[in-house]
Amino acid sequence: MSDDRTPIDRLKEKILKDYERMGLDDTFEFCCEPGVPCFNKCCGDVNIFLTPYDVLRMKNALGLESDEFLDRYTMLPIQRDMKYPVVMFKMDESQPDKPCQLVGTDGCTIYEDRPWPCRMYPLGMASPKEGGDEQEFYFLMKEDVCAGFDQPQKRRWTVREWRDDQGMEKYDEFGRLFKELTLHDWFQENKALAPEKMNMFHMACYDLDTFRRFVFESSFLRRFEVSDEDLARIREDEEELLRFAFRWVKFACFGEDTLRIRPEALGPISTPPKK
Secondary structure, three states, X not given: OOOOOOHHHHHHHHHHHHOOOEOOOOEEEEOOOOOOOOOOHHHEOOOOEEOHHHHHHHHHHOOOOHHHHHHHHEEOOOOOOOOOOOEEEOEOOOOOOOEEOOEEOOEEOOHHXXXXXXXXOOEEEEOOOOOOOOOOEEEEOOOOOOOOOOOOOOEEEEHHXXXXXXXXXXXXXXXXXXXXXXXXXXXXXXXXXXXXXXXHHHXXXXXXXXXXXXXXXXXXXXHEEOOHHHHHHHHHOHHHHHHHHHHHHHHHHHOOOOOEEOOOOOOOOOOOOOO
C-alpha cells in the first residue's frame, strides 16, 4: 500500500511512538559552543518552520520589511490538504551542504533573535493529539551530526532550566496565541479556507508590515471600531500589532466576534498594494 502521509505527518507519528517523553523537571546533559566538533553543522539542510513571532524577530534583526524578509529568506511549502499557510526558512541551496543563510563562522548572526526551533534544540516539543486533552511533552533529538551530548564540558540541565536559559517566555506567549488559530474549531471540523482567506491569514500572521498598511492605509479604520488606546498601541508596538492581527484572523477567517463593524460600513475592504 502507498503511504499518502506527508513527511511532517510521518515525523509526528515517529515522535509520538518512539521518543521518550520528558517533563519540565526531567534532565539531560548537553553542551553547544564554539570548539565543539560539530559547531554550526546542525544549522544546514534542515526544515525550520517559522512562527509569526519568529518572523517578527528575525526581520527586525536583519533590518528588513516583512515582505522583503519573506521573499529573501523563506518559502511556502505546498502540501496536500494544507489547512493554513506555513512558512519555512530557506537554506542556501547554492552550496552542497545547504547551510543556513544566517550562520557565520562564529555561529548564528542573529543569535538573540533566532527562531523557536533553534532556541529549543536539542529539545523538541510535541502534542499527543492536536486539539486533544493530553498535555504537550518534550523530547530529545539525538542526531548523528550532534556531538553536544558527549563533550567533557557538558552541563546537566532540567528542561525548565534550558527553557529559561534560551529565553522562551515570549515565544511561548505568541506560540499559544498562534495555536488558537492553527487549532481552531474551524479546522477541527475539516473546513477549508478559501484562497482569499488563506492570503489574508498569511498577510496578517507573517507579513506584518503589509498588515500595518492594510490597517492604516486602507478603508479599514472607517469600517471597524478600534479604540484610541488600541490604535496607539498597534502604531507603536509591533507585538501589539501582531496580537491585533491574530484578532483580525479570527474575525476575517473564522467569523468570530473579535472586532466590531461600524454600523454605517458595509462592503469589502480595499487592500493597499504592495510597495
